[in-house]
Each structure stands twice: as C-alpha cells, then as structure tokens.
Amino acid sequence: MVALDQIKYSLNQFTGPLKEVGDSLDLPAKKLRVEEIEGIMEEEGFWNDADKAQKYMKELKNLKDLIAEYNDIKTRYEDIETLIEMGNEENDESMIPEIEAEFETFKNEFEELRLSTLLDGEFDKCNAILTLHAGAGGTEACDWASMLYRLYSRWAEKKGYSVELLDFLEGDEAGYKSVTLQINGDNAYGHLKSEHGVHRLVRMSPFNAAGKRQTSFVSCDVMPDIEENLDIDIPDDDIRIDIFRSSGAGGQKVNKTSSAIRITHFPTGIVVSCQNERSQYQNKDKAMQILKSKLLLLKQQENLEKTADIRGEVKDNNFGSQIRSYFLQPYTMIKDLRTGAETSNANAVLDGGIDLFINSYLKWLKQGCPPYKGAIPE
Numbered sequence: 001m002v003a004l005d006q007i008k009y010s011l012n013q014f015t016g017p018l019k020e021v022g023d024s025l026d027l028p029a030k031k032l033r034v035e036e037i038e039g040i041m042e043e044e045g046f047w048n049d050a051d052k053a054q055k056y057m058k059e060l061k062n063l064k065d066l067i068a069e070y071n072d073i074k075t076r077y078e079d080i081e082t083l084i085e086m087g088n089e090e091n092d093e094s095m096i097p098e099i100e101a102e103f104e105t106f107k108n109e110f111e112e113l114r115l116s117t118l119l120d121g122e123f124d125k126c127n128a129i130l131t132l133h134a135g136a137g138g139t140e141a142c143d144w145a146s147m148l149y150r151l152y153s154r155w156a157e158k159k160g161y162s163v164e165l166l167d168f169l170e171g172d173e174a175g176y177k178s179v180t181l182q183i184n185g186d187n188a189y190g191h192l193k194s195e196h197g198v199h200r201l202v203r204m205s206p207f208n209a210a211g212k213r214q215t216s217f218v219s220c221d222v223m224p225d226i227e228e229n230l231d232i233d234i235p236d237d238d239i240r241i242d243i244f245r246s247s248g249a250g251g252q253k254v255n256k257t258s259s260a261i262r263i264t265h266f267p268t269g270i271v272v273s274c275q276n277e278r279s280q281y282q283n284k285d286k287a288m289q290i291l292k293s294k295l296l297l298l299k300q301q302e303n304l305e306k307t308a309d310i311r312g313e314v315k316d317n318n319f320g321s322q323i324r325s326y327f328l329q330p331y332t333m334i335k336d337l338r339t340g341a342e343t344s345n346a347n348a349v350l351d352g353g354i355d356l357f358i359n360s361y362l363k364w365l366k367q368g369c370p371p372y373k374g375a376i377p378e
Contacts (some may be wrong), residue, residue, distance in 0.1 A: 118362040123224035124190030131180045137216025142171030154352030161185030167273045189224040194361035197323030230292040240264045339364040340372045
C-alpha cells in the first residue's frame with residue numbers, strides 16, 4: 001500500500017540517526033558503570049555514608065533510565081517495521097492510523113533522546129537557580145518579571161520538576177523588582193542555560209491609562225546548583241552579611257523575625273540573598289552555597305567566552321541587549337535573536353511552552369554558535 005510504503009521510507013531515514021545517538025550515548029561504557037556501582041552497593045558498610053550512598057543510587061537510576069529509554073525507542077522502531085510488513089501482507093488499510101500514531105510517537109521520543117545527548121556540559125545535570133531582575137520599564141518591567149516567573153514555574157511543572165522560591169523583592173505597584181527561584185530536576189540547568197540574558201516584552205501597557213504600547217526588559221541569570229561541598233575559601237574580610245526581615249504581604253510566619261540573608265562579595269561584586277528557609281542559619285548556608293557556586297564557575301573560566309558559555313551573557317538591561325523579544329502588540333510573535341527560532345503562539349510560550357527555544361539553543365551551541373543573519377524585529 002502506498003501509505004505504508006511512505007511511512008516505511010520515512011522510518012528508514014531514522015536508521016542512521018538512531019545508530020548515531022546510540023554511539024554518542026556510549027551504552028557499553030554505561031552498562032559497565034552500572035555493574036561497577038552495583039558491585040559497590042554490595043560492599044559491606046555501603047550505607048554507612050548516607051549522602052555518598054544516595055549519590056550512587058541517583059547515578060545508577062539515571063544510567064538505567066537512559067539505557068532503558070534508548071532500548072525502548074529501538075524496540076518501537078522495530079515494532080513499526082513489523083506492523084508495516086503485516087499491513088502490506090494482509091493488505092489491511094485499517095492498520096494505517098495505528099502505524100501512523102506509533103511513528104509519530106517514535107519521532108517525538110527520538111527527538112527528546114537526541115536532544116538529551118546535547119546536554120554534556122559539566123554542570124548540565126544540576127538543578128538550576130534563576131534570578132530575574134526588572135530593568136528599564138518601571139512598573140511594567142516588574143510585571144514582566146512576574147510573568148517570566150510564572151512562565152518558568154509552569155515549564156518546570158510540565159517537566160515534573162519542583163520549584164523553590166529563594167528570594168524576592170516586590171515591585172512598588174505590581175510584580176517583582178527581583179526574584180530568585182530554584183528549579184530541581186535532572187538536567188534542569190542544561191535546559192535552562194538557554195534563558196541567560198535579557199528578555200524584551202512589547203505590549204499595550206495595562207498600567208497606562210492611554211493604552212500606549214510599552215517596551216520593558218527583564219534580565220535572567222541562570223546558575224547551576226552545585227550540590228557537593230565546595231572547597232572554596234572565602235575570607236571574612238571579602239564579604240558582608242546583612243540580615244533583614246523576609247519580604248511578603250504578611251501572615252503568621254512573615255516579618256516576625258529577621259531571618260533573611262544577603263551576602264555581598266567585595267572582590268567580584270556578586271550579591272546573593274535567600275529568605276526561603278525557616279531559620280537564619282539555613283538561609284545563610286544556602287546563600288553561601290550559591291556564592292561558592294558562582295565563584296567556582298568564575299574561577300574555572302580562562303576567558304570571557306568560556307564565562308559566557310556557563311554563566312550566560314547578561315548584558316545591560318535595556319534596548320539593544322535582548323536575547324529574545326516577546327511581541328504581544330500590534331501582532332503576536334516571540335523570536336530568539338541568537339538562533340532565529342520563532343513562534344506566533346505567544347499564549348503557549350507564556351504558559352511555559354519554551355521547549356522550542358531551548359532545543360534550538362542546544363542545537364545552536366552544538367553548531368558553534370553561528371551568528372543569526374535574519375531580520376531582527378522591532
């Protein structure tokens with residue numbers, strides 16, 4: 001049947017790419033590592049160090065999940081081949097919708113696995129810490145920061161990740177002047193490193209009685225949450241620790257005690273803060289962890305290009321520095337100015353649908369970050 005022959009031809013186009021993905025995953029080495037970890041787990045006293053044991057358990061699960069994912073996709077490929085042969089032998093047109101659905105599922109799963117092979121950076125598997133700062137645009141920019149906070153929270157929810165609000169400073173009229181959130185999940189940083197930079201919004205302002213078109217900016221800084229105990233010495237003279245009351249609209253546990261922490265690192269100018277934990281000591285520990293992570297990344301960089309690769313280029317928070325533009329008026333379009341990826345479905349993006357931009361960014365990195373030469377909308 002012609003329809004089945006067309007599906008078979010399309011399926012055969014994945015034969016080479018499927019093998020390439022398998023080779024890039026280096027499955028034999030991963031299987032050996034699984035055996036090695038399982039051997040370690042059988043050793044006496046394995047559970048004496050609970051933290052170390054949990055790390056081994058997490059690594060083992062990730063390895064097994066990845067191996068199983070590839071094997072499942074390969075099996076689905078073979079099952080579709082079998083279904084096509086059966087449909088042709090029996091000349092059964094009723095099988096076509098089922099085979100088409102299976103092929104569509106295969107393509108989606110293959111693309112997800114292929115993109116996961118691009119997450120090979122040293123910190124890609126870490127949780128991610130995002131900090132949003134409202135820039136030019138006043139109240140409008142603060143509202144834009146709250147919209148982005150919702151966007152990333154919704155994206156994380158769809159991925160099955162968890163979100164922690166670490167610190168925030170509310171705007172005078174609406175939204176946030178700044179907000180820091182931690183997104184926890186496998187490869188969270190690897191995906192969200194694409195969001196480094198300045199995000200530009202153009203819309204009819206809800207805060208302007210004349211309904212004029214308003215442009216506002218928010219910078220997004222993304223850092224990996226490096227969980228291990230970092231051996232970084234920070235002299236007391238290099239930092240200032242400020243203690244203040246948590247922000248918020250009130251309630252039984254808000255503003256009762258001064259438990260929020262802000263740490264300023266004088267040599268680099270880095271400022272980190274945390275007010276999410278229950279005690280002053282927990283907030284201090286978390287803030288110090290974030291500071292050490294940032295200092296480690298800076299220390300590891302040999303030049304500005306490497307710094308931009310890990311830390312992201314967060315430029316001036318105003319015109320001409322954005323990485324992505326979000327147009328809601330007079331037309332709807334969201335366009336990434338690095339990769340050229342774009343969509344007119346603004347509502348889906350603002351509801352967390354940013355995978356198009358994340359995937360395009362990962363491919364762009366793999367290609368060596370070629371400059372985008374298309375028209376930049378204004």
